[in-house]
Amino acid sequence: MRRKTVTVKIDEIPVGSDHPIVVQSMTNTDTADIPGTVEQVKRLADAGSELVRITVNNDPAAKAVPDIVNRLRQHDYMTPIIGDFHYNGHLLLTRFPDCAKMLAKYRINPGNVGTRHRDKNFMTIIEQAVLHNKPVRIGVNWGSLDQVLLTEMMDENSRLPEPLEAKTVMINAMVESAMRSARLAEESGLSHNKIILSAKVSGVQDLIQVYRKLAGGSDYPLHLGLTEAGMGSKGIIASTAGLSVLLQEGIGDTIRVSLTPKPGGDRTEEVRVAQQILQSLELRSFNPQVTACPGCGRTTSSLFQKLADDIWAYIHQQMPVWRTKFPGVEELKVAVMGCVVNGPGESKHADIGISLPGTGEAPKAPVYIDGIHAKTLRGETIARDFQAILDAYVVNRFGRNQQPGG
Numbered sequence: 047m048r049r050k051t052v053t054v055k056i057d058e059i060p061v062g063s064d065h066p067i068v069v070q071s072m073t074n075t076d077t078a079d080i081p082g083t084v085e086q087v088k089r090l091a092d093a094g095s096e097l098v099r100i101t102v103n104n105d106p107a108a109k110a111v112p113d114i115v116n117r118l119r120q121h122d123y124m125t126p127i128i129g130d131f132h133y134n135g136h137l138l139l140t141r142f143p144d145c146a147k148m149l150a151k152y153r154i155n156p157g158n159v160g161t162r163h164r165d166k167n168f169m170t171i172i173e174q175a176v177l178h179n180k181p182v183r184i185g186v187n188w189g190s191l192d193q194v195l196l197t198e199m200m201d202e203n204s205r206l207p208e209p210l211e212a213k214t215v216m217i218n219a220m221v222e223s224a225m226r227s228a229r230l231a232e233e234s235g236l237s238h239n240k241i242i243l244s245a246k247v248s249g250v251q252d253l254i255q256v257y258r259k260l261a262g263g264s265d266y267p268l269h270l271g272l273t274e275a276g277m278g279s280k281g282i283i284a285s286t287a288g289l290s291v292l293l294q295e296g297i298g299d300t301i302r303v304s305l306t307p308k309p310g311g312d313r314t315e316e317v318r319v320a321q322q323i324l325q326s327l328e329l330r331s332f333n334p335q336v337t338a339c340p341g342c343g344r345t346t347s348s349l350f351q352k353l354a355d356d357i358w359a360y361i362h363q364q365m366p367v368w369r370t371k372f373p374g375v376e377e378l379k380v381a382v383m384g385c386v387v388n389g390p391g392e393s394k395h396a397d398i399g400i401s402l403p404g405t406g407e408a409p410k411a412p413v414y415i416d417g418i419h420a421k422t423l424r425g426e427t428i429a430r431d432f433q434a435i436l437d438a439y440v441v442n443r444f445g446r447n448q449q450p451g452g
């Protein structure tokens with residue numbers, strides 16, 4: 047069961063326990079590069095990112111924000127754009143009112159709003175949020191945790207008869223930083239339903255601990271993510287491990303997977319991974335799922351791998367059209383199996399499945415539709431024939447969901 051929260055609206059996107067968990071991402075372009083940033087936001091939105099955050103770190107970036115948002119809207123991209131502020135957010139939001147107005151939400155890191163004037167700078171950002179009627183995310187990060195607060199809490203801990211471990215104090219300090227900042231924001235006039243919290247760390251066990259504590263202390267929606275998750279499979283697996291435990295406990299209302307792309311790599315991978323985490327946990331559906339066995343000594347020909355790959359690619363190619371023409375198609379389950387051992391069984395559990403002949407089996411491939419053996423394919427055209435059966439299934443089953451005139 048989802049942890050109960052209030053709903054925070056980010057433009058038209060609601061975030062909170064009464065709504066689906068929202069997928070978000072962040073650009074890595076120089077925000078002052080308007081065409082480059084617009085292009086990347088479009089790609090992230092096309093991949094399914096429902097919110098996109100951009101860095102607003104200096105005057106040229108703040109000046110670029112209105113242009114970026116306007117260009118996106120001109121091309122019918124309505125994705126809310128969130129501004130990521132550190133150190134000088136109080137100055138930029140005040141000096142560039144159009145930037146403050148065009149952003150859908152401000153991200154504030156309470157550890158990065160100054161030391162001497164910490165609360166004053168923080169309150170200036172909150173004043174801008176109130177003025178422009180914007181929500182904020184109070185995003186604590188252990189790499190930039192409020193050192194004054196941490197020192198205070200460490201000192202206090204050392205005076206206890208049985209001091210806690212330093213790691214526990216650090217986690218408590220992260221939660222305290224988020225909660226203290228949220229209280230200050232509300233005292234400064236920001237509505238309760240304009241605040242989202244996050245407390246990101248880079249270790250999976252720490253993430254689970256800190257979010258469990260954060261979840262217990264309030265009904266603010268939570269933004270979930272591992273900070274600096276890393277590259278490649280390490281980043282994907284660590285994010286999946288941490289987020290899955292928390293999501294399974296009902297914790298988390300919007301997620302971001304912070305992958306480090308290879309130089310020139312595809313930024314949209316983080317969106318696909320976030321979607322797949324939610325879909326694997328059966329929390330949301332984004333794309334049809336293809337179940338394929340790993341193959342083994344019974345699949346010595348490459349026919350099976352090739353068919354699984356072709357079907358996967360075909361579905362992805364069709365999805366932009368299928369999604370609009372056949373509502374519900376994202377829940378489709380397809381199985382492509384390598385031999386008779388698990389092939390028929392797994393195929394029967396899918397909406398549509400094919401069990402290919404393993405090494406030494408008769409060259410025929412039974413196809414199962416809604417659990418029933420519907421057809422047996424043979425010969426060189428198995429791949430093409432299966433694709434045609436898949437097309438017909440999609441039209442028959444999901445075409446019924448079409449709106450009249452659609």
Ligand code: SF4
Binds near residue numbers: 384
């Ligand atoms: S279904 Fe057949 S080919 Fe696939 S892994 Fe199992 S035994 Fe191997």
